[in-house]
Structure formats: C-alpha cells, structure tokens
Amino acid sequence: MSRARSILVGQLWHEGHSFNPLVTAREDVAVVHGAAALAEARVSRTALAGIVSACDALGATPVPTLIARARPGGPIDEAVFQDVADRLVAAAAAGGFDAVCLDLHGATVAARTGDTEGVLLARIREAVGPEVPIAVALDLHGYITPAMLDAATILTGYRTNPHRDIFETGERAMRLLDRALREGPPRGVAVRLPFITRGNDETDRGPLVELGAIADRWRAHPGIVDVSVFNVQPFLDLPDIGQVVLAYDDGTGAAPDACRELAECLWAHRADFDERLTTVDEAFALARRSDVVLALGDQGDRVVGGGPGDSAFIAAKALDAGDLAVASGIYDPAAVAAAQAAGVGAVLDLSVGGGVNAEIAPLRATWTVAAVRDARFHNTGPYMNGVAADFGRAAVLTHGRLSVVVTSRAPNIHDPAFYETMGIPVAEQDVVVTRSANHYKLSFAGTARCITVDTPGLTAFRPADLPFTVARPFYPLDDVAWCFEEAVRSVGRPRAPAPG
Known part of the structure; x- marks a missing residue:
C-alpha cells in the first residue's frame, strides 16, 4: 500500500x-x-x-x-x-x-x-x-x-x-x-x-x-x-x-x-x-474388521449442514448390535435435564433424540448417567481451529458399550475435542459419530478412518422429500432449461x- x-x-x-x-x-x-x-x-x-x-x-x-x-x-x-x-x-x-x-x-x-x-x-x-x-x-x-x-x-x-x-x-x-x-x-x-x-x-x-x-x-x-x-x-x-x-x-x-x-x-x-454412500450396517461390519477407530459422518442429520442433531439412528443400530464401542452426540435438552436431576450414577429408563427429525424414532433404553458437565471446548483440528464451541449443558449416558452424549444445544460435532471434553477418549472407541459429512475428515484425520454414511434426516440429499416451494424450479426436481x-x-x- x-x-x-x-x-x-x-x-x-x-x-x-x-x-x-x-x-x-x-x-x-x-x-x-x-x-x-x-x-x-x-x-x-x-x-x-x-x-x-x-x-x-x-x-x-x-x-x-x-x-x-x-x-x-x-x-x-x-x-x-x-x-x-x-x-x-x-x-x-x-x-x-x-x-x-x-x-x-x-x-x-x-x-x-x-x-x-x-x-x-x-x-x-x-x-x-x-x-x-x-x-x-x-x-x-x-x-x-x-x-x-x-x-x-x-x-x-x-x-x-x-x-x-x-x-x-x-x-x-x-x-x-x-x-x-x-x-x-x-x-x-x-x-x-x-x-x-x-x-x-x-x-x-x-x-x-x-x-x-x-x-x-x-x-x-x-x-x-x-x-x-x-x-x-x-x-x-x-x-x-x-x-x-x-x-x-x-x-x-x-x-x-x-x-x-x-x-x-x-x-x-x-x-x-449424486452418490451412493456406505450404509451404517456396512460401516459397522468394517469396524469389526478394523484396528483403527471409525469416524462416521451422519449424512442425514448434519448440524454442520444445518440439521438439528437429534437423530438417534446410528445409536439405535449400535444398541441393537451390542458388540461395538460406539459414541454419539444427540440433541435432547429434556434428557439432559433428566440426567442432571437424577445425578451421576443414576439409572434411567429414558428416550433420547427424535424430537425434531420426525421420521427418526427416539431411542429408548435403560441408561446409566456417567457424567453431567458443560460441552464447551475449543476446536483442536484444522477445521475452525481455535474457535470456541458451546453445546450447552450435557450428559453422558451409557448402555453396554454405547455412550450417548445428550446436549442442550445442537451438537455441531466435527472435532475430536468434543468427545475428549466429555470424558470419552476417541482412541478407546470402535466408532464415533460426527454431525458432519465432509469437514470432520480434516479434524479426525490421523485419529480415525472417516466414512460418511447414508442416514435419514433433514440433511439427507433427497430434495424430493423436502417441501421446496419458492426455490423452484431447479434441477433435479424440475425440467429446467439453461443457457x-x-x-x-x-x-x-x-x-x-x-x-x-
């Protein structure tokens, strides 16, 4: 200048x-x-x-x-x-x-x-x-x-x-x-x-x-x-x-x-x-054969893409399987309040998730409250490095080998610091779930093998399932000409x- x-x-x-x-x-x-x-x-x-x-x-x-x-x-x-x-x-x-x-x-x-x-x-x-x-x-x-x-x-x-x-x-x-x-x-x-x-x-x-x-x-x-x-x-x-x-x-x-x-x-x-993504079942089968942690990007409920983060779809699959150490974050303020009221060590029969994504059922199980704390941290990976994240008050609920972190704010999970902050070492898991489809790959690289999986929800790439009105016409929903x-x-x- x-x-x-x-x-x-x-x-x-x-x-x-x-x-x-x-x-x-x-x-x-x-x-x-x-x-x-x-x-x-x-x-x-x-x-x-x-x-x-x-x-x-x-x-x-x-x-x-x-x-x-x-x-x-x-x-x-x-x-x-x-x-x-x-x-x-x-x-x-x-x-x-x-x-x-x-x-x-x-x-x-x-x-x-x-x-x-x-x-x-x-x-x-x-x-x-x-x-x-x-x-x-x-x-x-x-x-x-x-x-x-x-x-x-x-x-x-x-x-x-x-x-x-x-x-x-x-x-x-x-x-x-x-x-x-x-x-x-x-x-x-x-x-x-x-x-x-x-x-x-x-x-x-x-x-x-x-x-x-x-x-x-x-x-x-x-x-x-x-x-x-x-x-x-x-x-x-x-x-x-x-x-x-x-x-x-x-x-x-x-x-x-x-x-x-x-x-x-x-x-x-x-x-x-357009692309075909790995299914959750396919990813779990891979996790059973893998000696590294899998980080799964939840395509259908990406908070990074604007989703609410309340899907328990992958967690439910993990609960049914029962043989994998899986950690997931789920938006559910009511579950956080219940866990906080009951206290660490309490056992609760509780449904988590499913309050916003209408097509995804809540996950009901008997949970042990493993921790109640604030989900506040700074991103440590390359994506948004150093930026403060605050998912509000949170609780760690466990059932067998499944750990679910319920949060009072939508959990924008794309960095391993989230799980570490909540007392869940990523290295000790078979699978960790992220609320991202792309950017988590930057911050979990070297820590986990990253696979984005096909799941339902508001951020699934299925435009025909969403009630678009003023945005139309556009491809692929409409036959549009362009020059x-x-x-x-x-x-x-x-x-x-x-x-x-």
Whole structure:
C-alpha cells in the first residue's frame, strides 16, 4: 500500500436450513466486540483471522466491529439478525476507515429475511457510499444473490470442500481489497445455474476435480483477478437457488470467457452430483474388521449442514448390535435435564433424540448417567481451529458399550475435542459419530478412518422429500432449461468518474 490504510473488519457466520424448525435464538449466537474480536481473530483460523493477518502483512490497520457466530441450523431469530446488522451498519456509518473487509458465510437465513447478506451489504454500501471498496470472504456454499453482487466490490469464496482454505480465503479477500484500493475495482461477471447438488461434491474427487482444474487455469490467466464457484447450501427454500460462477478481470475482458467455460462444465455435470454412500450396517461390519477407530459422518442429520442433531439412528443400530464401542452426540435438552436431576450414577429408563427429525424414532433404553458437565471446548483440528464451541449443558449416558452424549444445544460435532471434553477418549472407541459429512475428515484425520454414511434426516440429499416451494424450479426436481447468454450478468462496483 502507498500509505497506511485502515480497514473495517467483522464477521457474521451462520449457515441456515429452511426446513429446520429450531430457531437460532439469541443465546445461540456468540457475539464478541471490538478489541476482543480482534484478539480472537489472531488466535483462530477463520476467514476473519486471514483478513487480519493480511492487514498486518500489508501494513494496514484492522478496525474491529464484531464477531457474531452461530452453529448452522434453523433461521436466526429476526430481532437477533437485525441487531447484529444494525451494529455493523452503525460502525460503517461512523467512517474513519478506507475500506471494508468482512467474513460472511453467504447462506445465513433469518426468520423473515432470506437474503440476509444481501440486505446487510446493501445497507453497508448505503452507509459508506459508492467509492469505498467492500470485499467479502464467503463459504463455498454461499447463496449468492444480486443484492450481494451489486453491493460488494468483490466477493471471493473458499475453493475446497472440505474447507481447508478458510483462513487463506480471508487473506485473499484482503489482498483483493488492497488491489482495488491501489488499482480500482475489478470488472465482474456472474452466472447462476438452477440446480443443487446431491452429494459427490468434494473438491478432491468427483466432478469438482475437473471444474477446479479449469478454475485454476483461469486464475493463472494474466487478465483474471479472481474466480469463485459457489455450490450453494442445498437446504434453502429461497428464490433463484443454484450454483453461481463468479469471475473478475482487470478490464481486459477475460472474465466472461472464464465464467462461460466453468458454468458450461458445471451444467454438463449436473447429474453427476449424486452418490451412493456406505450404509451404517456396512460401516459397522468394517469396524469389526478394523484396528483403527471409525469416524462416521451422519449424512442425514448434519448440524454442520444445518440439521438439528437429534437423530438417534446410528445409536439405535449400535444398541441393537451390542458388540461395538460406539459414541454419539444427540440433541435432547429434556434428557439432559433428566440426567442432571437424577445425578451421576443414576439409572434411567429414558428416550433420547427424535424430537425434531420426525421420521427418526427416539431411542429408548435403560441408561446409566456417567457424567453431567458443560460441552464447551475449543476446536483442536484444522477445521475452525481455535474457535470456541458451546453445546450447552450435557450428559453422558451409557448402555453396554454405547455412550450417548445428550446436549442442550445442537451438537455441531466435527472435532475430536468434543468427545475428549466429555470424558470419552476417541482412541478407546470402535466408532464415533460426527454431525458432519465432509469437514470432520480434516479434524479426525490421523485419529480415525472417516466414512460418511447414508442416514435419514433433514440433511439427507433427497430434495424430493423436502417441501421446496419458492426455490423452484431447479434441477433435479424440475425440467429446467439453461443457457449462458440468458443467465450471465455484469456485477461489481465500477469506479465513479472524477468530478468535473
């Protein structure tokens, strides 16, 4: 930078699920303000941490606003979202900075506001005026809307799933912002493709390998500033749902060609985003032959994907089998209360789970209360490293070789620190259950063999089973036509002409 810049920074992170009836309430949203937010960013591996790190490297001063973070789940209480948005907009309106760089998820949903990031960015744009650059780091599964594209100078997304590059995406957002400050805003084009994936969407296998290679080739093009492909959170019943390809160039006109090649490749492979997963029975058979722990990703009830985390499907299979040491986390505040009232050592005839996922029965058994404690810890694995997790008051219930941790908040289990915190050493289990399908593979690598299993629930990739209305039409539920010329649009904030 030619002179020391000041950059307004902040984070709003929540991944919504339109069909999860559990509202994300005020107590579910951790909010950290000002200097404390900056301190937290410096010891974590979030995109905000990457933004702050890049500020430091560039000699810029990060001006902190707040961190507002909730686990994925049902829509955020509207008043909570508006309160967070008001605080961010007020900080933007106060001025005293050169640019804005934010860490947003991209698929946040509030009770009455679907396009939350679009609303927030439009308000911030109005507050700072047309000339102040705004850069945003986003999750690869962001729901990218025209309002977001119009308000921001540049949007950039994670390039990997599981998300190995969260921190690096924040760094990139800040460096792209620095470029915009020095050279002016890039020119962008975006195109939406009306389809959702049904699995087979990790970036190191399946159709996204070819797509990633094409994207990397375009990123090396001298005229390209940035390219992102957003695979969208597939459980949002919002208008114009679908994949988005977004490319920016330096004015030389390369972005439309990059966008076209990527979008047409993506559309050609739309039927390939489907996969057959291992069944729970198959996974248990493998566990019996294995000398390593198996970490099973519960595809149908992924809290990481916005599910409620109350499925006892795998636990019930383990109880029936009886011969494997299995540990699972299940959302059930009533069971936590019963265990706490009875005390450690008590024996309870109790049903657990099944309160939200209507198609999954509760699991009734005679349990021994092995522990009652808070499920609070910091993630130790690469995914969201250093970020605090709080699943509320919890209890460990045991029946034979089965251990179930019932929690008072949806257990966003993707890190072995959860089980270790609850007094269940992962190394002593045959199977541990995670509430994730992809990201747990990063943090359990080296500790367990990771297998995502086919299970029922709100996050199973079965779109025909969900009551989509406003999001339709989209493939595979509808016979939709698509062509690049009709879908492409220019985006971004062109530099205003000089006065006079």
